[in-house]
Amino acid sequence: EAQVTQNPRYLITVTGKKLTVTCSQNMNHEYMSWYRQDPGLGLRQIYYSMNVEVTDKGDVPEGYKVSRKEKRNFPLILESPSPNQTSLYFCASRRSTGTGHGEQFFGPGTRLTVL
């Protein structure tokens, strides 16, 4: 089954304790991205990747890191989480179509609480 998976689905942690949220897709998609969703703000882009070893900042990259060492995986790293990073996080992937017309496939979300 074609899907995007994220782990963990729920995480409660404390300020300053490094964490990684994993994202994996099995559709051989070139593009992958991370969003955070907050009430009243919709989805905001954190980082995206066009292919292996190619990443770029989205609209709200501060406090986050990413890496793309393999095509299928795109982990989100919070080196020193803070309470303002409490949010619902989504990973998404998309095929490179050449025309730019392609739907995004979303993971189920990771609900992060930083105390």
Place this chain on the structure above:
Amino acid sequence: SQQGEEDPQALSIQEGENATMNCSYKTSINNLQWYRQNSGRGLVHLILIRSNEREKHSGRLRVTLDTSKKSSSLLITASRAADTASYFCATKTGGSYIPTFGRGTSLIVHP
């Protein structure tokens, strides 16, 4: 930067009625997509309309695009309680790799 903005923010209707939500955006786009999100779950792609298209249908969904007004509408006909969800428009410009989402419209369909 949020390109698309949905309107209304919230919509409450009875089962069987039609639901219309709108999306306005600021700059020229390559395509516009609509997604649905059930509470706390991942987004699901509904329909994509390209900048050179004016209308598309998919089942009970009808999407229109007016590039002169920089706006799109999503119409759900004969709504069902299962249509209760948040609906987002996402716009993609020619220079971007991934689309930008609006804040969404929360739709409640009462049985």
